Amino acid sequence: MACFALLTIGLIWIHPHLGWPGLALTVWCYFFFRDPERTLPPIEDAIISPADGVVCLLGPAHPPEGLGLDTNQEMQRVCVFMNVFDCHVNRSPLAGTIKRIAYTKGKFVNAALDEASSENERNALLLETDQGNNFVVVQIAGLVARRILCWAKEGDKLDRAERFGLIRFGSRVDVYLPEGSDVLISLGQKAIAGETILARLPNETSGT
Numbered sequence: 001m002a003c004f005a006l007l008t009i010g011l012i013w014i015h016p017h018l019g020w021p022g023l024a025l026t027v028w029c030y031f032f033f034r035d036p037e038r039t040l041p042p043i044e045d046a047i048i049s050p051a052d053g054v055v056c057l058l059g060p061a062h063p064p065e066g067l068g069l070d071t072n073q074e075m076q077r078v079c080v081f082m083n084v085f086d087c088h089v090n091r092s093p094l095a096g097t098i099k100r101i102a103y104t105k106g107k108f109v110n111a112a113l114d115e116a117s118s119e120n121e122r123n124a125l126l127l128e129t130d131q132g133n134n135f136v137v138v139q140i141a142g143l144v145a146r147r148i149l150c151w152a153k154e155g156d157k158l159d160r161a162e163r164f165g166l167i168r169f170g171s172r173v174d175v176y177l178p179e180g181s182d183v184l185i186s187l188g189q190k191a192i193a194g195e196t197i198l199a200r201l202p203n204e205t206s207g208t
Helices: 001-016 016-032
Strands: 046-048 053-061 075-082 090-091 096-104 121-128 133-143 147-148 163-167 171-176 197-200
Touching: 053 171, 075 197, 121 147, 133 147, 133 163
Parallel strands: none
Antiparallel strands: 046 197, 053 075, 075 171, 090 163, 096 121, 121 133, 133 171, 147 163
8 A cells, every 4th residue: 555655646746637546546455455343243153254255156165285184075165255345354254273274376367266266376274163173264366366465373273253364456265164064145145254154053063
C-alpha cells in the first residue's frame, strides 16, 4: 500500500489530474488488506470457513502430498474461492496444533479450477485437534496472487478462527475435514471467514 501511496504523491507532483488513478489504487489496496473482527458461532463442534469467498468445489478429494497422510484415502473437501474484492486474511477452521507444513511451488492458473489443488503454488497445513482428529488447510495462489503468507509455524497451537496467514489478491483456501464430519454448506454459497459454518464434527469427537 505504501508503494501506491508514494506513486500517487509522485503523480500529483507531476500533474494534479494524474493523481486520481494512483489515489484509486491506494484506496483499493487499503480495502484489500482490511482485517475486520468476526463473531465466532457459539457452536462448539462447528467447523468454520477459513476465508471469505464462494464455495467453488465440494466433495471427496485426495489430501495434499508432503503432510504424511495417506494420499490414496479421500477426505471430504470444501474449497472457498476469494476474488480480489474479498478479505484475504485466513483463519483456522478448528482449534488444533500444526503438525506439519508443506509449501509447494507451482503455476498460477485460475484458483477456482479443480486442477489448482495440484498445479498451483500452495501452502498446506496439517493440524490435529485435542481429540486426535486430523484436518488440513491449504492456501492456494491464483491468477493474480503471487505471494502466500503464513506466519504460523509447525508446533503452533491455533484457536478456532485464529488468523494464521494471508494470500495477496485472488486465490483459494481448501479445507479437508476430519473423517465423519457433517457438511452443512452448499456449492456456490457465500462464506465469511470466522463466521460461516462449513460443517460439524461427528458427535463422538465434538470439541473446541
